[in-house]
Amino acid sequence: MTEPVLQARGLTKRYGRVVAIDGSDLELYPGEILAVIGDNGAGKSSLIKALSGALIPDQGEIFLDGKQVHFRTPMDARAAGIETVYQTLAVAPGLDIADNLFLGREERKPGVLGSVFRMLDRSHMRAEAKRHMSELGVATLQNIGQAVESLSGGQRQAVAVARSAAFGSKVVILDEPTAALGVKEGNRVLQLIRDVRDRGLPVILISHNMPHVFEVADRIHIQRLGRRATVITPKSHSMSEAVAIMTGAAEPPPQAAA
Amino acid sequence: MATASATDFDVRRNDSLGLRLQHALHANPVLGPLAVLIVAIIAFSIVNGRFLTATNLSLVLQQVTVIAVLALGQTLIILTAGIDLSAGAIAVFSSILMATFCTKAGMPGIIALVLGLACGTAMGAINGFLVTRIKLPPFIVTLGTLTIFFSLNSVVSNSETVRGTDMPGLMTWTGNSIPIGNFRLTYGSIIMLLLFAYFFYALGRTAWGKHVYATGDDAESARLAGIQTSRVLFSVYTVAGLLYAVGGWILIGRLASASPNVGVEYNLDSITAVVLGGTSLFGGRGSVIGTLIGALIVGVFRNGLQLGGVEVVWQGFAIGLLVLVAVSLDQWIRKVKT
Numbered sequence A: 001m002t003e004p005v006l007q008a009r010g011l012t013k014r015y016g017r018v019v020a021i022d023g024s025d026l027e028l029y030p031g032e033i034l035a036v037i038g039d040n041g042a043g044k045s046s047l048i049k050a051l052s053g054a055l056i057p058d059q060g061e062i063f064l065d066g067k068q069v070h071f072r073t074p075m076d077a078r079a080a081g082i083e084t085v086y087q088t089l090a091v092a093p094g095l096d097i098a099d100n101l102f103l104g105r106e107e108r109k110p111g112v113l114g115s116v117f118r119m120l121d122r123s124h125m126r127a128e129a130k131r132h133m134s135e136l137g138v139a140t141l142q143n144i145g146q147a148v149e150s151l152s153g154g155q156r157q158a159v160a161v162a163r164s165a166a167f168g169s170k171v172v173i174l175d176e177p178t179a180a181l182g183v184k185e186g187n188r189v190l191q192l193i194r195d196v197r198d199r200g201l202p203v204i205l206i207s208h209n210m211p212h213v214f215e216v217a218d219r220i221h222i223q224r225l226g227r228r229a230t231v232i233t234p235k236s237h238s239m240s241e242a243v244a245i246m247t248g249a250a251e252p253p254p255q256a257a258a
Numbered sequence B: 001m002a003t004a005s006a007t008d009f010d011v012r013r014n015d016s017l018g019l020r021l022q023h024a025l026h027a028n029p030v031l032g033p034l035a036v037l038i039v040a041i042i043a044f045s046i047v048n049g050r051f052l053t054a055t056n057l058s059l060v061l062q063q064v065t066v067i068a069v070l071a072l073g074q075t076l077i078i079l080t081a082g083i084d085l086s087a088g089a090i091a092v093f094s095s096i097l098m099a100t101f102c103t104k105a106g107m108p109g110i111i112a113l114v115l116g117l118a119c120g121t122a123m124g125a126i127n128g129f130l131v132t133r134i135k136l137p138p139f140i141v142t143l144g145t146l147t148i149f150f151s152l153n154s155v156v157s158n159s160e161t162v163r164g165t166d167m168p169g170l171m172t173w174t175g176n177s178i179p180i181g182n183f184r185l186t187y188g189s190i191i192m193l194l195l196f197a198y199f200f201y202a203l204g205r206t207a208w209g210k211h212v213y214a215t216g217d218d219a220e221s222a223r224l225a226g227i228q229t230s231r232v233l234f235s236v237y238t239v240a241g242l243l244y245a246v247g248g249w250i251l252i253g254r255l256a257s258a259s260p261n262v263g264v265e266y267n268l269d270s271i272t273a274v275v276l277g278g279t280s281l282f283g284g285r286g287s288v289i290g291t292l293i294g295a296l297i298v299g300v301f302r303n304g305l306q307l308g309g310v311e312v313v314w315q316g317f318a319i320g321l322l323v324l325v326a327v328s329l330d331q332w333i334r335k336v337k338t
C-alpha cells in the first residue's frame, strides 16, 4: 500500500471542558481528494487546523511524507507546502485582491529597491494575481486592486481558494470552500479541486454539501463526536447511508482499508 | 457573476447623495479631513487677515510639529487597533533623559541624543512586550506605563527644567530654522515631514506595512494567513517609541529647554490628530497623510481661534466637538454597504 502524504494519529484538542477533537486519525494519500464530513461541531475545522498549524494539538502526532512534523504556526505548515482555505477565509478585508493573494509571502522588487528599500513588486504581484484569479474563472472581477471587503461573499471565497491553489505544493486543505457560492461558482471550485488533484496534489475537502462530496471525493472521512467514525467511498455507500453514519443513526462499518 | 455586477451598478446609480458620499469617503478617507482643513483655513483667513501671513503660518507649523510626530507613532498603533496613552510621557521623559545625559552626565550631544532615542525605543518596546507577551489590552498597558514614565520623569529631572543654553547645540538644533521669505521652516519640521514621507512609503509599499493593516483589520485572520502578528505588534510599539523620542528631541528645540512639566496634553492631542485624520480606532483603516492633515487641523483651529480672540478653554471645547464629529463619521463610513 502507498504511504500517506499526510497522516494524523490520535489528535486531541480541548478547549476548557469542550473536547473539540478526541483522538482523531486521518490519512491522506497521494493524488486523492479526501472529503471530510460531519455534523456541526464534529471537530472538522479543529482537525484541519491542527494539520495546518493554526492550532497546536494537546496530544497526537502528524506525519508529512512519513516524517513527523510539529507545526507551531500556520507559517510552518505553509513552508512545508500545506495550503489551507479556512472556514473564516482568513483574508484581510481592507487590502486588495493582489495583496491578499500574496499576504505573508510578498515579493520584492529586484535590486537595491527590493533589498535595501524593501519595496514590493506590485506590478508583478498584480499580474500574477490576475492570472490566478482568471484560472479560477473569476476573471469577471473588474479590478485586481479592489479591496476584498468590496467583494461579494462568493468572490471573497474565490480569492481564498485561488491563494491556496496557487501556492500549495504538497497538500491543499479547503474548509467549506463552496458554502457561499452560487451553483455555477460552486461547480467551478469543484473543477478547480479536480484540477489541483490532477496536478498531483492531494486535497482535503470539508463540506456539508453531499452532492458535491459524492461528486468529487475519492474517499470520505466521516467525523463524529471529535473522532473519525469511518472512511467510506462514494462507490461503497450511498449519500443517505453516509448521512446516517454521520448523525449516528447507523453503525459505522468497520474501518475500510484505503 | 456578470448579472450580479450589472445589478450592483444599477443600485449604485440610484444611490442617494448621502450614500454616494459614504462610498466616496469609504474609498478615500482623506477627503473628509482635507475638506475640513481647507474650509477652516478659508474661514479663519476671512475672520482675521493675519491668519494667512507667512509669519503666522510658520508659527502654526512649529506648533504642530511635535504633535504630528507623536501622532505618527500613534497612527501606527491605532492602525493595529491599539491605543497608546504613553506617547506624551515617552516623548517628555526622553527629552529629559537627553538633557540629563548631556548636562549632569556631561556626555557629548550626539551620544546623549542617541542614548535618549534608544531609551524612548526601549520604552516603546516595553509597551510592545506587555501587549504581545503578557497579552494585556493596549489601553491598560499604556495607562500603566504612562504613569510609570511620568513618575520616573519627575525623579530623573528633580522636577527641574534644563535650559537649552546649558545644552550642546545639537539638542536645540531642531528649533533652528531656514527662512523662506517670511516663512521660517525649522529643522524639526523638516524632520517631521521626512518621517511622514518615510512611513507613507513603509505602510503602502512594503510587506511590513501590509502586515500592519492586516493585523489591525482582523488579527486572527492575519495569523491564519501566515502573518506573525505578535512580531508585527511588537515592531509597531517599538517604532512608535522611537518616534516619540524624536518628538522629545524636537520638543527641546521648540521650547529651547527640557521641561518635565509639559506634554500632559500631548497624549490626547496626538490621538485627536489621528482620529481627525480619518484613521479608524477599530484598526486597519487610515493613513499617515490623514494624520498629518489631522494634526494641521488641530493647529489651525487652535491658532485661528486664538487670533479670533477665543479663550483657550473654548478652543479645547471646539476641538473636542470636532473629535466627536470625526468619530461619528468613522462609524458611519464603516457601515458602508458593499
Ligand SMILES: Nc1ncnc2c1ncn2[C@@H]1O[C@H](COP(=O)(O)OP(=O)(O)OP(=O)(O)O)[C@@H](O)[C@H]1O
Binding pocket: A015, A018, A019, A020, A021, A038, A039, A040, A041, A042, A043, A044, A045, A046, A047, A087
Ligand atoms: N476556539 C475555540 N474555543 C472554544 N471552543 C472551540 C473553539 N474552536 C472550536 N471549539 C469547539 O470545538 C468543537 C468543534 O468545533 P469545530 O469548529 O472543529 O467543528 P466543525 O466540525 O468544523 O463544525 P462546523 O460544521 O459547524 O464548521 C465545537 O464544540 C466548538 O464549540
Ligand SMILES: [Mg+2]
Binding pocket: A044, A045, A046, A087, A175
Ligand atoms: Mg467547521
